[in-house]
Amino acid sequence: MWSSLKGWLWEWRGVLVAGPSAATIIILLRLIGALQPLEWGALDQFLRWRPTESTDDRIVVVGIDETDINRLEQWPASDRELAKLLELVRAQEPAAIGLDVVRDRPMQPGHDRLIEVFKSTPNLVGGGKTSYGVAPGEAILGNEAIAPPPVLAELEQAAPVNLVQDSDGTVRRGLVAIQVNDQGDSEVSFSLYLAALYFEANQIPYVDTLDAIMPFSSNFGGYAVADNSGKQFLLDYRRSDPSFTIVSMFDVLDQKIDPELMRNRVVLIGVTAASEKDYFITPLDRSIWGDFGETSGVEIHAHMVSYFLSYVADGRMGIRVWSEPIEWLWILGWAIAGSIISWKWRHAGGKGKETQSRVNFIYLFIQTISTLGLVGLLIGLSYGAFLAGWWIPVVPPLIATTVSVALIVGYIAQSAAEIRTQFGRYLSDDVVASLLETPEGLKLGGQRREVTVMMCDLRGFSSISERLDPEQVVQILNIFLGTMAEVIVKYRGTIDEFIGDAILAIFGAPILGENDAERAVACAVEMQLKMTEVNQRITALGLPKIEMGIGLNTGVVVVGNIGSTTRAKYGIVGSNVNLTARIESYTVGGQILISEPTYKAVDSCEISGSLQVEPKGVTEPITIYDVSGVSKYDLQLAGSEFELLPIAKDVIVEYKVLQDKHLGNDVFEGRVMRLSPNGAEIITDEELTPMTNIRLLPPLGVDQPQADTGFYAKVLDRPTEPHNGDRTIYIHFTTIPPEAEVWLLNLYDEAQKVKA
Incomplete structure (x- = not known):
């Protein structure tokens, strides 16, 4: 599970x-409020998208517009004109009258008449403004307070007309009540007072229903840490055109309106003239392209009254969260x-x-x-x-x-980049681009192309790995393969695959260059030079040194994406690939052997010798060349052979011949004549051709170790000193176990002392 x-x-x-x-x-x-403006914008847009509603005919707005102001004898309007207006409105028997004209001092003439109207109109509510209970910047007029008409205040027919603006200047919230002092006392808002008068006039229960209005909290919906003093609610604007019946002041004074227009309705009187700047932005005035209008304060109060009327009488629940x-x-x-x-x-x-x-x-x-x-x-x-x-x-x-x-x-994208980076560890950037970005790059199939194939392999690594823990083997391989891969990519080679401790690389595919063979040989030389760094890192971990042989061959192969649509690899096939592996098998540690086509393709190639061999699968002998450097790239292999010294004692070694990596049964003897830490001259009766691999058995003699310290060597075609006409061959040690290495070094030290 x-x-x-x-x-x-x-x-x-x-x-x-x-x-x-x-x-x-x-x-x-x-x-923390970072998304608040965006959430407000979404709310505003939803309000504008909402289907159009019918006009709320329970509300009439008497607006004092620019024409009215121009016709008045004075502005602000005199108490006489205001009293006359209120008398005409009252005559139509409205359920409530809201005076959203804030004034706390007489405006003669006609003040006494206005006071009489105030006292004789019990369903009249006058507006005032309080500075308490709303955070600065959120209340209209900031902290400025304006008292309602004193007579209405004494009659308790006054209420605050404050509007709450959000930080973007939009009025989205309404007030049920507003706090007016430090003791927590509050007064009902202007709009709720008018709605309550309407409910009472029509005998509609409303107290319990209004208590169920979802209160506005500091984190209400899309708000964050908002001021929620008093009792607020999110205003559900009525989207209709027009939302309410609106008439002008002089329409009423001139008695141009229907005598029944205001009967049993809520009438709000306020300024709608733009010059008086009693205009505010509402969600219905905003769009995603910006603001395209404003709404007068008296109309916003009408929306609030409509909200209360609809909530109680129509069952409209408003906006909840x-x-x-x-x-x-x-x-x-x-x-x-x-x-x-x-x-x-x-x-x-x-x-x-x-x-x-x-x-x-x-x-x-x-x-x-x-x-x-x-x-x-x-x-x-x-x-x-x-x-x-x-x-x-x-x-x-x-x-x-x-x-x-x-x-x-x-x-x-990061994973893809990492894959590309990993891919780039084995391929140059242009090769990666060719494979990933061109139409042909990932197409299955192949094409014939002349390339230079490189095969490199660690000499005797199988024997070394048998003596190490798997984790140590992996450590060595990671250091070796990683270092060599970097060099191959540097010379724009394509790593076809890692085969255990071997690397198969291509030069000339998928990107064909003019000097692929030359770059391949130069790459091989630098790889051999890098082995010094590799061995320094390996020995620092307490692990044995390693040696590498490299073979190169130039010829026609089939190169491309091989596999199926579900799994494929970029690779090469052909006899020239096999021939490269054969050439590499002839190498000893630190050696680079190239075929004749490769040698002819590289003018700056320097060699230290050549040899004719007959690889398996090839009908005729071929010539291979031992590379010592590439002059164009100023690369030169350092000599790794030690001086062969004669040994004083009689040292007999036994060996077996390897044929196709299989150890023969016959045991042959040889006498060591001259010795170095990496090779020896021996006299033997057996005729051994160059490139023959042998395994040396435990040496014989009193001073020789008793453990099985057999190791491997390869016969090379190098000059040897004659010894009384006996057959003498030179062998290069390819794998030296630690026990045999001690024995060899002791013999060599003795030979050096004799020479000295």
């Missing part, structure tokens, strides 16, 4: 990381949904013959369409919920979805 769980966790690792991470980031940003934990789960759900879609489509277009660019395009196209579909679904669900009276988060889940998708895409 744990194994299955681990597999599931790994399979969905991207989703499990990206989704919660994106949600956490967005929730934190939301809590979820609790914060549910909103967080909603955001998390969409973040996970976005990451799931992105994660599931990450392999889109990843099979077949498409180039990497096309694969990326397909993935991004599908990802874009899927993300847009998810975004459309989110907006659709959120808008549907809004029509049902719920303001649920839309911007946070939208951003969380986008962030989660971006995290997945980023992870995939």
Whole structure:
């Protein structure tokens, strides 16, 4: 079960990381208010998208417009004109009259008449402004307070007309009540007072219903740490054109209106003239392109009155929100949904013959369409919920979805970059580009092409690895292969594959160059020179030194993507690949052997000798050349042979011949005549041709070790000193076990002492 769980966790690792991470980031940003303007914008847009409603005929607005101001004898209007207006309105028997003309001093003439009207109109409410209970910058007029008409205040027919603006200047909230002192006392708002008069006039119970209005909290919906003093609510604006019946002051004074227009209605009187600057921005005045209008203060109060009337009388629930934990789960759900879609489509277009660019395009196209579909679904669900009276988060889940998708895409891009980087460890940048970006780069199939093939192999590494722990073997291989791969890439070679401790590389494919063979030989020389660095790193770990042989051959091969549509590799096939391996098998540690076609293709190649050999599978002998340097690249192999010294004692060795890597049964003897730490001259009766591999058996003699210290050597075609006409051969040690190395060094030290 744990194994299955681990597999599931790994399979969905991207989703499990990206989704919660994106949600956490967005929730934190939301809590500090970073997303507040965007969420306000979404709310405003939903309000504007809402279907048009009917005009609320329970409300009439008497607006004092520019024409009215121009016709008045003075401005502000005299108490006489205001009293006359109120008398005409009262005569139509409205349910409530709201005077949103804040004035706390007489405006003669006609003040006594106005006072009489105030006293004789019990359903009249006058407006005033308080500076208490609303944070600076959120209340209209800041901290400035204006008292209502004194008579109405004494009659307790006054209420605050404060409007609450958000930090972007938009009025989205209304007031049920506003705090007026430090003791926590509050007064009902102007709009609620008028609504209550309407309910009482029509005998509609309202107290319990109004108590159920969802109160505004500091983190209400998309708000973050907002001032929620008093009792506020989110204003559900009525979207209709017009929202209310609006008449001008002189329409009433000139008695041009229907005598029944205001009967049993709420009448609000206020200034609508633009010159008086009693205008504010509402959600209905905003668009994604900016503000395109403003609404007068008296009309905003009319919207608030309409909100209360509709809430109580029509059952309109207003705008509600979820609790914060549910909103967080909603955001998390969409973040996970976005990451799931992105994660599931990450392999889109990843099979077949498409180039990497096309694969990326397909993935991004599908990802874009899927993300847009998810975004459309989110907006659709959120808008549907809004029509049902719920303001649920839309911007946070939208951003969380986008962030989660971006995290997945980023992870995939990083993985692709890492793959490209890993690919680039074995191929040069232009080769990687050819494979990943060109139409032919990943196409299955092959083509005939002349290339230079390189095969390098560690000499005697199988014997070394038998004496080491697997972890130590891996350490050696990682150091060796990593260093050699860097050199091959430097010379624009293509690593076909690692074969244990061997490397097969190509020069001339997939990118064909003018000097592929020359670069290949120069690369081989630098690789041999790098072995000094490799051995320094290996011996620092307490591990034995290693040696490498390199073979190169130039010829026609078939090169391309080999395999199937589900799994393929870039590689080469052909007899010239096999011939390269044969040539490499003739090398000893530190040696580079090249074929004749390679030698002829490299004018600057320096050699120290040549040899004719008959590799298996080749009908005629071929000539191979021992490379010592490449003058054009100023590369030269350092001599690694020690001086052969005669030994005083009679040392007999036994050996067996290896044929095709199989050890023969016959045992032959040889006498060591001259010796160095890496080779020896021996006299033997057996005729051994150059390049023959032998295994030396435990040496015989009193001073020789008793353990099985057999080691390997290769017969080389090098001059030897004659010894009374006996057959003398030179052997180069290819694998020297530690015990045999001690024995050899002791013999060599003795020979050096004799010479001295």
